[in-house]
Amino acid sequence: MAREAAPPRRSARESRAIKYLNSPTPEPEPVKLQSSLDKGPPWDQSVVYPSTGKKRATVNYSDLEKLDDGEFLNDSIIEFYIRWMHEREKERGNLKNDQVYFFSTYFYSALTAPATGRRGLNYEAVQRWTSKDDIFDHDFVVIPVNEHLHWYLAVVCNLSKIKRKFESELGRRKSAGPPPKKYSPETPAVVIIDSMGVGRSKTIANIKEYLIREADDKRGMTITKDDLQGMNAKVGIPQQENFYDCGVHLCGYVDRLMNDP
C-alpha cells in the first residue's frame, strides 16, 4: 500500500508547496495570508524535492508558517525555492545544465564560523563540500547568505573565465600591470545583491579568500585578489520596504538571474 500511495502523495504536496511559494494571488483586496486559513491538514512527512538525487530540498509542514505575512523566511523555504526555480529554468531552456552552481544557505555560515581555538575563515569546514564539483566550471556561483537575521545574495560571476586566463598565462607568463578598474561583463567578480542596499565588503573579502583557497586546493591554480573584482550591486535592485521581506527579495533576485543569466 505504501508503495502505491507514495508517489502521488508526494507530488500533491509538492504542488501545494509550490502554490504557496507563488502565493501573492492577484486578489483585489490585500488579504493577510495566514497559514491557519488554508494550508490544509498537516503532512506527516516532509516534502522532498526533487524526489531523488543529490541536493534535495525539504520542506516540513511547520515551515509553511514562515510564508505567512510578516514572517521571516527560513532556509528550508529558500533552498526549496531556489532548487525548484533551477529545475524550472533548465526545463524551459533558459539555463544550461552546469551554468549555475548553488551553494547551500549553510555554506557561508560554515565558512565564517571560526574553528574552535582559531580565528578567521574556516576553509576546512567547507573543503569537502565541493569534492564532487568544480565551481570553476560554472558561469555563476550563487551563495545565499544568512547573517544576523538577514538574507542577501552573493553571486560570483565568470569564474570559468579565470580558468581560461590562467591557461593562457601559462604560455606567456604574467605580462600587463594591474587590471583596469572597470566592471566589464567578462571579468570574474563577486557581486552582492542586498535588499537593504548595505555594502558588504567583508563578505566580498571572505568569498574572495575562499575562492583563492579553493582554486589552490582543488586545481593547484594561483589566483590573487586582483583577479576578482568585488562590487555591491546598487542600481536597479528592488529594495525591501519593510523589515521582513529580504528572503522574498533574495528569491526574486535568483529568479531574475536564472531567467536571464
Place this chain on the structure above:
Amino acid sequence: MSDRSHSPTGPGPQHPEAGEPAPVTEHINIKVADRDNEVFFKIKRSTPLKKLMDAFCQRQALTPTQVRFITSEGQKVTAVDTPDTLDMEDGDTLQVHQEQIGGSV
C-alpha cells in the same frame, strides 16, 4: 585511518551465504557534532538517518524542526536519507546547525 575493524564479515574471502558480492560493511560510525557536543552513533548503512537525528535532538533537548544536520560534503540530511543515499563513509561527521531565518534588522 580509523581502523575499527568492526566489520561483521571479517577479513575472510567471501560471505558464505547470500548472493551479494558486495563486501560493504553493514554498519557505519557517525559522529554528530554541534557547537559543544559530540555524540557517536553506530547505525546500519540502510537505516534512515531520521532515527539518529531524532535521538540526538531528544538527547540535547532540541526541536527537530529548528536544527539541520549537514554532512561533511555540505548536504543537508533529509528524513528519508540513509548513510547509503548520502555516500557517507565510516567515521563521517554530521554538523548540527541552527535553522536560519531572516527578514532584515
